[in-house]
Structures are given as C-alpha cells and as structure tokens.
Amino acid sequence: GVSLNRAVVRHLSKLIGMPIRADAYSPLHGAIGAAARLIQENKLDNPISVRRPIELFRPSKETRTYYYPPLESSRSGAPDFQPSENYLYRSARADFQPEVEVERFESLPAGESTEVYLGLDIGSTSTKAVLTGPGKKAIAGFYTRTAGRPLQAVQALLEAMDDLARNQGTAFQVLGAGTTGSGRTFIGRIIGADLIIDEITAHARAAVELNPAVDTIIEIGGQDSKFTTLHQGLVTFSTMNAVCAAGTGSFIEEQASRLGCPLNEYSRRAEGIRAPLASDRCTVFMERDLNHYLSKGYGVDEILAAVLHAVRDNYLSKVAVTSRVGTCVSFQGATGRNRALVAAFEQKLGQPIFVSPYCHLTGALGTAFTLEESGPVRSTFRGIALYRQAVPIETEVCEYCTNHCKIKFARLAGETVAYGFLCGRDYQTREFVNKNRSGFDLLRERAKAFRFKPETPAGGLTIGLPAALHLFEDLPFWEKFFDLLELKTRTSEDCRDAVLRGKSLAGAEFCAPIAALHGHVAWLVHRCDRIFLPIYLEARDKPPGQIRKYCYYTQYAPALVSRMEETVRRMCLVPLLEPRAGVFAELRQLYQALKPIKPDLTF
Ligand code: SF4
Structure with a gap:
C-alpha cells in the first residue's frame, strides 16, 4: 500500500539513484502474482488466457445493503435561498484571497444614505456580516471564509459593503456595530464595537425573532x-x-x-x-x-x-x-x-x-437585532472605511506566569488593542491578575476536599500515577487505595510539559491527550519504582443501562505507552478494570497486577 504514496516512492528513488515503477496495481502484486502462477501452471478446470493484469479483475457480485431510506424532506419546507440579488465579490486586498458572497435582501434608496446596524460573526471557519435596517429588517448579508485571518476577513466584508453601497448609489450610515463568534473580542476591540456578545445569545436572539415558537436550536457550524x-x-x-x-x-x-x-x-x-x-x-x-x-x-x-x-x-x-x-x-x-x-x-x-433563509447568518443577525434593541448609542464603531487601513497584528508570549499566553495586539489611532489573556490582566498591567473576584475557587476547593495525609511510612516502593487522560479524575481514589495497601504514590501533576515531551516520544502522530499521557509516564520513570496504568474500557459514571465506551486510543493507551521503551514496559502495572465484568473480576485483576510487588497481598 505504501507504494501508492508518491512522496515515499520519490524519496526511495532518490536514495537508490534510479526510477521506481509503481502503479495502481502495486499493492496487489502479490495477489496478481499468485493468480498468474495459477494460470501459468494450467491447473484450472477451465483454462483462461490473460494478457494484462486488468483482465484478472472481475466485478464484485457482492450485493449492497442499505440501512437508511432515501433522504427526503417532506415536512420541513426549506426556503429557496433566493435573495433579491447575490454575487461573489473579490476583495482588492493582496493578503486575502477568499471571495465574499454578497446577498442583498432589500432594495436600497439611491441618492440617500441608509441607516443600518452592523452585526459581525467571526467564526473559526467563516466570517459573516449582516446589515439590518430599523425595524429588524435584514438588508444585506456577507459571507466569507476566515482562512485563519479574521481581521482580513472582516476587512474584506467591509470592503464588499462599501462596494454594494456604491453600486446601489447609497451610503451606509452605521448606527451601531456588534460582534459575536470566537473572534468577537479581538475584532470587536479593533473595529470599536458597541456590543460584544457570545454566539449562544446571538443565535437565540435571531431564532426567536425569525420564528417566535422556536424552543430548540440545532446549530452546526464549521468547527463547532x-x-x-x-x-x-x-x-x-x-x-x-x-x-x-x-x-x-x-x-x-x-x-x-x-x-x-x-x-x-x-x-x-x-x-x-x-x-x-x-x-x-x-x-x-x-x-x-x-x-x-x-x-x-x-x-x-x-x-x-x-x-x-x-x-x-x-x-x-x-x-x-x-x-x-x-x-x-x-x-x-x-x-x-x-x-x-x-x-x-x-x-x-x-x-x-x-x-430560515438567513440560517447561515443567524449569529450576525442576532447581534444586529440585539444592537437595535439596546436603544440609541453614540457608536464607537471606527467605520466601514476601516478596510482601507493597514492594521498589522503582532504577537508576543506573556511570561508573567506558566500559562505563557500568546497575546495578539494591534496599534490603532495611538491605542493598543490586545487579546489572548487567560487571566484578568490587560496590556498595560504587568502581572497575573486573577479573574475570579468572587473569592471562591472551585478547583482549589476540589483539591482541598480530596486532600488526605498519606499514612504509609517512608521506605518501600513508590507507585507512579500518571495525571493524564481518564486517570486524572481518579487520582485521589488511587492515592487512597495504595495508601491503604501501605504503598507510597507519586502523581505526575507537577509535569508541566507533558504534551511536548510526549510528542517527541510517542513515535506516531497522536492526539494531544494521548501525547500527554506519554509525557506524564516518561516524567514518572525516574521518580518512582512502578507505574500504575490500568486499562479502562468504559466510563463508570454513566446513566443506568447505558454504555459509555472510551475511545479506541484511550482503551489501549497502556499498550501504546508501554511501547515507548523496555524500562517503561517493565515498570507498568496494567490491570484490566472493567466494571461490567463485576467486582470480583476487577479485584482479581488488581491482585494479579500487584501481587508481584506486594507478596503479602491476599485475595
Ligand atoms: S496573560 Fe495572565 S494567565 Fe496568561 S501568561 Fe500572562 S499572567 Fe499568565
């Protein structure tokens, strides 16, 4: 199968200094060879003659089965998505290639200015804008790909708005501008938004306005x-x-x-x-x-x-x-x-x-509706012409705490607009600022609730407990469990670079949680004598009668991790803990895993 990977073939060919032939049949050469040999030896009841491999292939007689009936919508009455006018607009910007889909829903008064509210929804996949007129009327919609450049995407939308106004012989007078979506805060600050709201509020606002009976919203976006x-x-x-x-x-x-x-x-x-x-x-x-x-x-x-x-x-x-x-x-x-x-x-x-015919624009629409409802404001919006301005975005890594936040900032009219602080600090403050001003910290309280003083005396073996994946939740449980068995434990909660460490050790491209587990185990190797790495196939905290399986990688994570190196394999204690097998089976698994290191253990 690897022969179909052209990059591999090219690389090998370069290494050996001669061309390598690989075609669509390459993965099947073994089977083709076996068939050719059979024909050559003439042992078939009905001999056949074949000149080219393709003649060996016969269409499959396997019947196809279907699980789902035809996809037909008989009750939903989909809109026709036909606005008064729609076209694709290509921005003149050299740094933003995606086109803007422009939809005009209402005619615009030529020779007069048009009062509008501007709602912007900056998502990870697409960026949308809607202009609404007084009375919550959708006037025009703009849709483009974010393409990893939210600011340029917004500027392209503003440019398309300006173009639409020019073509219609009008000028938009923006009464207020608001943002929503994952890029709402940063873009909101750059454009001088009068309102920044979360997507749930924005979508709900639009949904109710478009259909007051709505009690459930299914929203499927690009990445969420x-x-x-x-x-x-x-x-x-x-x-x-x-x-x-x-x-x-x-x-x-x-x-x-x-x-x-x-x-x-x-x-x-x-x-x-x-x-x-x-x-x-x-x-x-x-x-x-x-x-x-x-x-x-x-x-x-x-x-x-x-x-x-x-x-x-x-x-x-x-x-x-x-x-x-x-x-x-x-x-x-x-x-x-x-x-x-x-x-x-x-x-x-x-x-x-x-x-709704505006289903792709609902976040932006809800933002514009909310703006209008919040009453007249002296808008701080920097204007549609902002698209003409170059706004360089710079990034820096904050070093004031171990979170090392990646801060993005832009300088606009003498002001620094920054975004990306995980804590409550702003660009001018040079220290960590706790966001939580309530005095209550749930994580601290949780840690306090589970804290216990181990009673196991010093000396003897130390069991390492990786603070990763599904094991993280159960750390207090296993700490107490081993303490009752008079075995010391060491968790890897202090390992701060688990993903980075794990990525270089995993030997394959895994998701971050699996890479982190590799990192946590590697961190423990020199800090304990054994590593406790039970296999969990399914979650314990599930509604009665339901099965909640862990993902494939999580289920077999101990096997993946123990492949890292021989030392790890020898250190790992890997009982199979499957609640469905019953308490007796789980106890037996634990007994078998721990007996070699604790000979006085009884069952
Ligand atoms: S912004 Fe706050 S949380 Fe992020 S690294 Fe700086 S001090 Fe830490």
Whole structure:
C-alpha cells in the first residue's frame, strides 16, 4: 500500500539513484502474482488466457445493503435561498484571497444614505456580516471564509459593503456595530464595537425573532456545533461539541472534497438517496467505514448521504440532549443550506425542522437585532472605511506566569488593542491578575476536599500515577487505595510539559491527550519504582443501562505507552478494570497486577 504514496516512492528513488515503477496495481502484486502462477501452471478446470493484469479483475457480485431510506424532506419546507440579488465579490486586498458572497435582501434608496446596524460573526471557519435596517429588517448579508485571518476577513466584508453601497448609489450610515463568534473580542476591540456578545445569545436572539415558537436550536457550524433550548424566548440550556470535529460542517466539507463533490452540489446529490450505515463515533471510524463502502462499490452519492447520517447521529448522541428536543426546532449555521442534512435530522427526529433563509447568518443577525434593541448609542464603531487601513497584528508570549499566553495586539489611532489573556490582566498591567473576584475557587476547593495525609511510612516502593487522560479524575481514589495497601504514590501533576515531551516520544502522530499521557509516564520513570496504568474500557459514571465506551486510543493507551521503551514496559502495572465484568473480576485483576510487588497481598 505504501507504494501508492508518491512522496515515499520519490524519496526511495532518490536514495537508490534510479526510477521506481509503481502503479495502481502495486499493492496487489502479490495477489496478481499468485493468480498468474495459477494460470501459468494450467491447473484450472477451465483454462483462461490473460494478457494484462486488468483482465484478472472481475466485478464484485457482492450485493449492497442499505440501512437508511432515501433522504427526503417532506415536512420541513426549506426556503429557496433566493435573495433579491447575490454575487461573489473579490476583495482588492493582496493578503486575502477568499471571495465574499454578497446577498442583498432589500432594495436600497439611491441618492440617500441608509441607516443600518452592523452585526459581525467571526467564526473559526467563516466570517459573516449582516446589515439590518430599523425595524429588524435584514438588508444585506456577507459571507466569507476566515482562512485563519479574521481581521482580513472582516476587512474584506467591509470592503464588499462599501462596494454594494456604491453600486446601489447609497451610503451606509452605521448606527451601531456588534460582534459575536470566537473572534468577537479581538475584532470587536479593533473595529470599536458597541456590543460584544457570545454566539449562544446571538443565535437565540435571531431564532426567536425569525420564528417566535422556536424552543430548540440545532446549530452546526464549521468547527463547532451547539445545541440550545429556549423557553419563551430565553435560553434555558446550551451545550457544544468537545474537540471532536465529527459532528461539524468541516467533516462534511472534508468528505465532499475527498469525494470530488462541490459543496453547492452536495445537497442535490444526496437528496433522495439511500445510504449504508457508517459509524458515528469519531472521524477516524467514520472515514474508515466510508472507505470500506467505497471499496465495496457503493456510489459516491450514497457515500455522501451516509456522511450526513453519520454527522447527524454523532451530533444527536454527542452534542444534543435528545430528551430535551422540543416541538419547534430551528436549524442554524451554514450547514442549514444543505437540504439533505436537514432531511436527515427530520428523518431521525420525526418532526419538521424550521430553516430560515438567513440560517447561515443567524449569529450576525442576532447581534444586529440585539444592537437595535439596546436603544440609541453614540457608536464607537471606527467605520466601514476601516478596510482601507493597514492594521498589522503582532504577537508576543506573556511570561508573567506558566500559562505563557500568546497575546495578539494591534496599534490603532495611538491605542493598543490586545487579546489572548487567560487571566484578568490587560496590556498595560504587568502581572497575573486573577479573574475570579468572587473569592471562591472551585478547583482549589476540589483539591482541598480530596486532600488526605498519606499514612504509609517512608521506605518501600513508590507507585507512579500518571495525571493524564481518564486517570486524572481518579487520582485521589488511587492515592487512597495504595495508601491503604501501605504503598507510597507519586502523581505526575507537577509535569508541566507533558504534551511536548510526549510528542517527541510517542513515535506516531497522536492526539494531544494521548501525547500527554506519554509525557506524564516518561516524567514518572525516574521518580518512582512502578507505574500504575490500568486499562479502562468504559466510563463508570454513566446513566443506568447505558454504555459509555472510551475511545479506541484511550482503551489501549497502556499498550501504546508501554511501547515507548523496555524500562517503561517493565515498570507498568496494567490491570484490566472493567466494571461490567463485576467486582470480583476487577479485584482479581488488581491482585494479579500487584501481587508481584506486594507478596503479602491476599485475595
Ligand atoms: S496573560 Fe495572565 S494567565 Fe496568561 S501568561 Fe500572562 S499572567 Fe499568565
């Protein structure tokens, strides 16, 4: 299979100084050779003659099975997404290439200025802006990719606004500007925003304005997805995805590009299509299943539909709380424009899903609505013309504490605008400032509650407890456990560079938590005699009757880590602790793991 990696082939070829031949059949050469030999030896009942390897291949007779019925939306009544005018605008900026999608929803009065509120939603994947007129009327929307340059993305949107105003013979008079999204604070300070609000508030505000009956918001954005419930227009609950990208738009986008499907064709191609069942656990398993189906001859459109089912199931099981889904569900985020994805939700939830024509702009829209509601202000907005100004962003690493925050700052009109402080300090303050002014520190209280004085006398073996992964939560438990057995313990809580240390030792590209475990174990090697590294297959704190498995890597983390070096392997105590096997089985595992180091242990 490695022969298909052109970079490897090129490198090897350079090393040996001669060309290497590799083609699509290279991974199959063993099998082709065996078949060719069989034919050559003429031992077949019905001899065949083959001139080229391709003639050895026969189409698979395997039948395809489908788990999901065709993706059809019969109840949701999707909008037609046809504004009065829409076009793509390319910014004149040399430092920002993505185009801006401009939508004009209302006609603008030529020869007069137009009063507007400006809402900006700066996300990690896309940046959106909406201009609304008095009376909460959406006038125009602007959408572009953030492309890792939020400031340039916002400047490109401002430039597109200026262009729209010029083309319509008007000038926008901005009554107020507000920001939301992950870049809201930094950009908000740069543009002089009058309002900076979080995404949940902004999305909820827009949802209720667009449909007052909404009690549930499903929001799937580029890199995050959220689930929000409301009661009489007020947010009652909200949750978002963890680090996993499986239930987000970026996974859909990635698969579309891998399968050669332009995003604007995705919905059309997946609609009305049946799909096989793909894993909803994480992107690695999802992709594995999708590749499997491709190799089994399923059509690309069927795989596209399977992706949507997998993303929906991942969202419903990992992000949403299905028991809280209400009777009026609003689907928000740019993914709402994918009718097939909305149909997948409708199919599973068995109820209509409301999609607004502004679903991709709701964060910005909610911000603009909130601005208007907060009444007249003397706006501090620096103006649409800000796009003409070069605003160099500098970064520096704060050295006032071990967090080493990466601070971004820009100088504008003699003022320094900075962002990125994890504590409560600002750019002028030269020390750590505690954000928590309540006097109550939950983590400190927790540490106090679990603190105990070990009673094990000095001398004897020390057991190392890695403060990483699933073990972190259980540290106090195992400290007490070993203390009762009169064994000293040492945790790796003081290891400050676990990820960095682990990355160089792991020997493969793992996620940060697994790399950190490697780092913690390496830190313990010279500080203890044995390292306690139990295998946990599933979580203990789960609702009755449910199974909550740890991810594949976590389950087998002890095996991965003990491969680091022989010393580690010899030091590790690895009992298999599986609650479902029962207390007796767990005790036996612990006994077997600890007996060699504690001969007086009885069972
Ligand atoms: S900004 Fe605050 S938390 Fe971050 S490194 Fe500096 S002092 Fe520490």
